[in-house]
Amino acid sequence: MILERDAIVPLKRVEIIIDDEDFDEIQKICRSLDIRGYTYLREVGGFGSRGKRQSEEIFLHEKNILIIIACTEDQAEKLVKTISGRMKEIGGICLISDCDWVKGPTISY
């Protein structure tokens, strides 16, 4: 990584894909863990253990939501612990990767 060390903050990028209707629950969990920022994309389709979920099928509209959370490793660990049990029931996936937050905008992680 050539990018200057003091211009970035290493964080975790948590990516959660679940049923759109379960989003409220995840939002509450985020609030309770004091996660200060997240992004979501609706109308997401997919294929997984429960078969196809097609956001574009008008007669059987099942859609996922994709949630992206940039947070500290600490927060990520807490988040993952809290939701992994619940996700056993509601399905979906949760991926974690490394990322760097570029300093500049107001901090919201």
Place this chain on the structure above:
Amino acid sequence: MILERDAIVPLKRVEIIIDDEDFDEIQKICRSLDIRGYTYLREVGGFGSRGKRQSEEIFLHEKNILIIIACTEDQAEKLVKTISGRMKEIGGICLISDCDWVKGPTISY
């Protein structure tokens, strides 16, 4: 990585951006390679070697699809080998990165 080793599975995150109309083909390839999960987002705009593709332009509606696949390194390699040739013709991009699958939900990779 502080996250406990046994709570996660290291995987590859493959991200493919192609013309929406070529999605069927990629889906078929995924099925043939026994890839067990993917996510897609429609109405994606972009700029690349073929110029702008604007999903919001009503008189020239060209849209991309963004496909995210979490899979094993093995699957990723097979996938990449299979599609890279075809993508020479249909355009688009394919990115790969590392990620960790958080255990909990039914496995679908």
Place this chain on the structure above:
Amino acid sequence: MILERDAIVPLKRVEIIIDDEDFDEIQKICRSLDIRGYTYLREVGGFGSRGKRQSEEIFLHEKNILIIIACTEDQAEKLVKTISGRMKEIGGICLISDCDWVKGPTISY
């Protein structure tokens, strides 16, 4: 990484989330830095330092745009330097991570 070295090109994946209405500005910056490809997703909701921005609220429609740029480390550095100041004013977030570009399609980074 088992993936064969000559089939991929290591790049940076820059992910920018800002107000939809500031997209034009970022596009101009990309053009000026000779960035040759990017992807964007509209109708993105989120939560951050400025509170909720809900793309689905009809009476207070505030939406983000998610921009994904695969580029060389060099380009990423220039880009980050150029926009981090501006993002202090317009808000949003900018994340960087590592990725590999799979060779095949026409190069557009």
Place this chain on the structure above:
Amino acid sequence: MSISSILVPAVLFFALGMFACIIKSDLKFPPDMHKMIVIYLLVGIGLHGGKALTETSMSSAIPAVMAALILGFGLPIVAYIIMRFIGRIDPMNAAAIAAHYGSVSAGTYMTAVAFLNGINVEYEAYPVIMLAIMESPAIIIGLILAGYSRRVLAAQQGGIGGTAVAGGGGHGDQKGMLKHLVIESFTNGSILLLFGSMAIGSIINEPNMTKIEPFFDKIFMGALCLFLLDMGMEAGKRISEFKDVGIFLVIFGIVMPLIGASAGILMGHFWLQYSIGGVTLVTVLAASCSYIAVPPAMRLAVPEANPSFYLTMSLGLTFPFNVLAGIPLYYASAQWLAHNY
């Protein structure tokens, strides 16, 4: 009934939509347009039905309600038995498909109304109540059939492998699901719209009705054409999936509406004793197959079933059959019955 009078615009637009799909035209409706027209049409039928009902006594509607319940509970059971014992279809798919055939399609009903209007045939107000009522019972039967199938499957596996763990687990869920589905069958958007606007149509006075009729009544038949154009494309899309569905189910998708129609026409003529128009509508209801309320309910209640099966059969097969061939056939039969018995 001349040839030109059965060239109902709505049906022709349906054919145009299928044609567009078959020749792979890029014609596409925005998905929201579909939803908007459906909302509009349901409110339109509801208001119209509600108004018609005010002119009839409540008690005279009881036979219609009973007929609706009998058809709604009976037809899925018949369908299930046929699929299981003649077609050897696996039990979960059979249960899910059966539920669709017990429920109704508002689109088919409206096309039949357009058909009757086109040839100036009168009809009673009761069928619209039947339409509203028949959406739900089949969902419940579908769930019961699925629960029954699950127990049988578990017993079979239990006989081989030991304890019926899955069966036990499924049992508790079953009750919650039943409650859930019963609630849903009242809160389901399209059922609510239909009942709600029937209620509104029956309580507003004449001058108030007159003010909203240009929107909900005068332009209704035209809007129906666009709806059917879209449905034609949706039907056309699914033709390519016939091969996955298999020959038995393809035949079933044509035969089952005829069985339903037979039950409906006999009930309509001999028991309910409606006019030719009314009998036609009852027959259409019994022959039609849901694609609005039932698919999401079955996806939830019978996740083991393949959604592509029931959607293909309902939208790609039974709906087009009813619209293009069924309705004139049912009308002709009702006419024949009326003149001969």
Place this chain on the structure above:
Amino acid sequence: MSISSILVPAVLFFALGMFACIIKSDLKFPPDMHKMIVIYLLVGIGLHGGKALTETSMSSAIPAVMAALILGFGLPIVAYIIMRFIGRIDPMNAAAIAAHYGSVSAGTYMTAVAFLNGINVEYEAYPVIMLAIMESPAIIIGLILAGYSRRVLAAQQGGIGGTAVAGGGGHGDQKGMLKHLVIESFTNGSILLLFGSMAIGSIINEPNMTKIEPFFDKIFMGALCLFLLDMGMEAGKRISEFKDVGIFLVIFGIVMPLIGASAGILMGHFWLQYSIGGVTLVTVLAASCSYIAVPPAMRLAVPEANPSFYLTMSLGLTFPFNVLAGIPLYYASAQWLAHNY
């Protein structure tokens, strides 16, 4: 005014929408459908108003314009004072909410028109001008109140901590924002549509008007029903947020429209001297609360305020109150005034 005549379809559909939401129905309108109906309705009111205005002299509209400005500038100040000094609401939220209560709701206005049409009561053309004018002034007052509050807060903090840095910074922004908002109040989509179609309605000739009336006039009342069905669902959604808003603001959301209505009815009757229908419309305008133009303006101008407060109050409280209870009440009061004074 019999009971059946106040069963205005539009209002009943609003109730149906709220009901659907309360019983947690999955009924949902595509968001674009909402926007489309709003565009259609605004153009419809505009054209109709513009046509009516051609039959009146320009000068006779001056009192209406003045009344609109007085209400638009005055009501938010009253609202702010009540919230600050009785409710002890924090200044930034008070400013943002106040702006909403000074502005108007086209939906409430249209429902009132539907109500008057339903009971065959005539009304003047001026209130539609007032509707168009009253959208903007309250936004400016909201900004001024927010600026004032910011200075007060800064002074308080300055008194404790030292220099009023934030206040100074806010000051420069304030001017830019004012200019921005003044421009926006003319370029705002809904205001532009309303004024634009009023202009078009007033310059096209009779035969041309006749050709577009089937779309913009005949089917208007029916389309309004779908709009109110959707608004009912939007209102219902927000009921769950009453607890966050707090008891004072909930009461305020009912009392403030009554205060506005009092001002409006007195102006309408004694000063403007309109007919019962006209007075009712002026009262409705004064009692109604914006949810189209003001929320985005306040989000921009007063980012410190909580959007969930003003949206909940406007959509979940004041709009339903006006539609379900306010309009008949205002009408009855206007009738009483007309007969007694």
Place this chain on the structure above:
Amino acid sequence: MSISSILVPAVLFFALGMFACIIKSDLKFPPDMHKMIVIYLLVGIGLHGGKALTETSMSSAIPAVMAALILGFGLPIVAYIIMRFIGRIDPMNAAAIAAHYGSVSAGTYMTAVAFLNGINVEYEAYPVIMLAIMESPAIIIGLILAGYSRRVLAAQQGGIGGTAVAGGGGHGDQKGMLKHLVIESFTNGSILLLFGSMAIGSIINEPNMTKIEPFFDKIFMGALCLFLLDMGMEAGKRISEFKDVGIFLVIFGIVMPLIGASAGILMGHFWLQYSIGGVTLVTVLAASCSYIAVPPAMRLAVPEANPSFYLTMSLGLTFPFNVLAGIPLYYASAQWLAHNY
């Protein structure tokens, strides 16, 4: 033709849309609304045209078909030559733009119909066939011109650099593309809708037509206003791109419709011998420029061309010119021709 009679509502709404865009209003139509109105309008024109055609003999339509083909094939060639030899525009962009000017704009046609209706001028049924036919030929010519240009370019480069590899490769593609485009010109959504509903309009009987006319005919002119309001905004958006397009092409965007109009008016009057209304419509077709079927076809067939050029010219320049100035001018000319020759 008084001044007030040319204040056609549709045109005024177009102006309002442009105005909204120029003053940077936040007025925006949901994209799906645009698509829905287009679908509705195309079906509406089709049905109306189909009905009118039943009253004429098939053979009498042959000259119209021929005129359409001549204009469709001829105008793009003229346009290409002008751009290449006067404007020195690069060949690929010239080919793509030329195709647009040979094809037609249903929006312009409908505005002209609204204009004629507003002044009570009758017109023949044939121009609607011409509208449907003229969408396609220009696409084919565009492809041929692009193929020709590619060969010329390859030869030039070959003359410098060696073998014409690209030319050879392009040649094989060319044939596949031609076949593809010919198929597409029949399966293209808007063309299919137009032809399909013309067919339906011509086979349904009077009572059936009467039932759908309130939707497709009575409210048509009003819906057209909303369409033109939206088109005004689309046109306005593109004004800012005039500088990228360059002065020659901006002039071309005004002159070319006049050249097309001249060809059209002469054909309409002297050869087809239509009434003033009919001649006006033929002129409008010849003067108008596609923005529905041709842009996607050219993007595919001539990827080397810059889409922003042809979209800006068609939507930002030629469409507004025709709507605001062209139509009354063409009508006046047709009138003059009729009275003098």
